[in-house]
Amino acid sequence: MARASKTITGVALIAALSLAAAPAWADWNQNHDEANRQRAMNDMRATQAANDRRSNDAAMARQRDVDRSSSSGSSSSGSGSSSSGSATSSIYNGGGSSTNSGPQSVVATYYVRETDEQVVARIVKQAGQGDVESQYKAGVFYYTGVGIGRDDVKARQWFGEAARQGHAISAGQYGYMLHYGKGGPVDDAQALAYTRQAAEKGDVFGQSMYALFVLMADYQSGARQDMTQAVGFAVRAADAGDAPAQALLGTTVYFFGATGVAPDNPKALKYLEMAVAQDNAMAMQQLGKWYYFGWDGVVRDEIRGAKLIQQAATLGDASAMTQLGKFYLTGIGGVGQDDVKGVDLIKRAAELNDAEAMATLGLIYLNGMAGQSRNEAEALRLVKASAEYGDPSGMSLYAGVLYDGLITPKDMPKVIAYAGRAAEAGDGDAQVMLGKLYYFGDGVEKDIVQATRWFKRAADQGHAEGVAIMQEPDIAAVARTL
Secondary structure, eight states: OTTSOOOSHHHHHHHHTHHHHOTTOGGGSOSSSHHHHHHHHHHHHHHHHHHHHHHHHHHHHHHHHHHHTTOOOOOOOOOSOOOOOOOGGGTOOTTOOTTOOSSEEEETTEEEEOOHHHHHHHHHHHHHTTOHHHHHHHHHHHHHTSSSOOOHHHHHHHHHHHHHTTOHHHHHHHHHHHHHTTTSOOOHHHHHHHHHHHHHTTOHHHHHHHHHHHHHHHHHHOOOOOOHHHHHHHHHHHHTTOHHHHHHIIIIITTTTOTTOOOOHHHHHHHHHHHHTTTOHHHHHHHHHHHHHTOTTSOOOHHHHHHHHHHHHHTTOHHHHHHHHHHHHHTOTTSOOOHHHHHHHHHHHHHTTOHHHHHHHHHHHHHTOTTOOOOHHHHHHHHHHHHHHTOHHHHHHHHHHHHHOSSSOOOHHHHHHHHHHHHHTTOHHHHHHHHHHHHHTSSSOOOHHHHHHHHHHHHHTTOHHHHHHTTSHHHHHHHTTO
16 A cells, blocks of 8 residues: 555544645535534534523523413423513412412402512422422422522422422423433433423423433433434424424434434424524524535525524534634635634633534644644543544544554554544544554554455545545455455
C-alpha cells in the first residue's frame, strides 16, 4: 500500500480538522447514517433537560390558565405558550378544587380576600389531609414559585403524593422530576413508570416525556427495543400541540427511524415545521441543517437553513451553537469568518456537554487553532469526554490520541475499541484508521480482507483517503473478491 501512509494519528487529526474547516461538511452529508443519529441523540441529551424545563414551565403556566378559567384541566401540555406567574390568590379559591376560580374563599355569602401565604397554607393543609387536588396544587405552587419561593424538593414531594393517588397530571410532572433529578435523586425506572401512568390516562405532557424517556433508555443502553407504543404516545401528544413531542418525532423518530419505526421524511418535516412554529430550538437546528444541506425532501435553501440554525443557537440549542460556531470558523453560512465568535459558541456548547462541540474544541486546543493556545491537558479532557458520550468524531480523535501516545499513554486495546465504535457509527476517518490497523497488523491480527472492508466503507461515503486507498492494486484485488 505504497501511496497510503501508515501514520494513524496524523490521519485522525487531519481528518478531524474537517469538523471545523471542511466546507463540504462531510459529517452531515448523509441524512440517515448512524453517525448522524448518534449526534442527534447526543444533542438531545445535552439540551433536552433545559428544553423540558421550559416546556414543563409552560405546562404549569397553561394549567394555571385552565384553573383560572374554571376548567378541570385534564391534561398538561408542554406547548410553547407560556404565561408569567400570577399571585397565588388569583389562581385558587377556598374550595380546594381546580374547577373553581377566583381569589376569594366563600364564607356564607361573603367573599374574603386571602393573601398568598394564606392560600398556600390552606392548600398545603388540605394536601396533608390527603386531598389529591390540593396535593397537585401544592406541587404547582412550589414548582413555579407562584406566591412563594420555588422549591423543587417540596414540589416533587406533593406531585409524588398526588401521583400515587392516580392523578394524571401530577404523575407526568413527578416522572419528569424523577428522570432529571429535580428535587431529589434520579430514578429512571420510576420516571418511566409514572410518565407511562400519565400517558395512559391521556396527559399530554406525560405522553411526550414517556416517549422521550423510552427513546433515551433505548439509546443509552444499546439494547434496542420496540418503540411502537412510545411513538404512538408521542404522536398523540404532538397532534395535541406538544412542541417537545413534535421535535422528538421530527428529529430522532421519523428522520432517523426509531426501532420498529421506519424513517419517514414527509412526517419528519411536518412535525419539525409544527415545532418550529412554537419556537422549539431543537427542531429549529434540525430543520435548519435539513435546508442548509439540502437533504432529501426539501430544495436546498442555505439562507433559510442558516437563519434557523442561528435562531436555535440564540435559544440555547447546543448542536446549533456548534454548527454556528463552525460557520464562523470557516466563514460560510452567510455569517463571515470570525474565530472569536466561533470559538465562543463552541465553548458554550461544550459547557452544555454537546459531544461534537467537545471534540471540535479539543481539536482546536490540540493544534492551537483559531487563535487559541495549545492546551494538551484540556484537549485530552474534552476529547475523552466526547468519546465517552459516543460522538463518532470524538471517538475517532480519541483513538488517534491514544495511538500517538504523546499526551496520554498509548493504549492499543482502547484504540481499537474507540476506532471500532466510531467506524461502526459511520465515521470515515475511523474507518480508514481501523483499515490501516488491520492492514499492518498493528494491535490486531493482520487481515487484509477486513482492512479492505473498512477502506471500502470509507470510500463509499466519499472519504478522500479511503477512495485513494481503494485504488491500491492489492486492495483493489481483494475488493473484487468481496
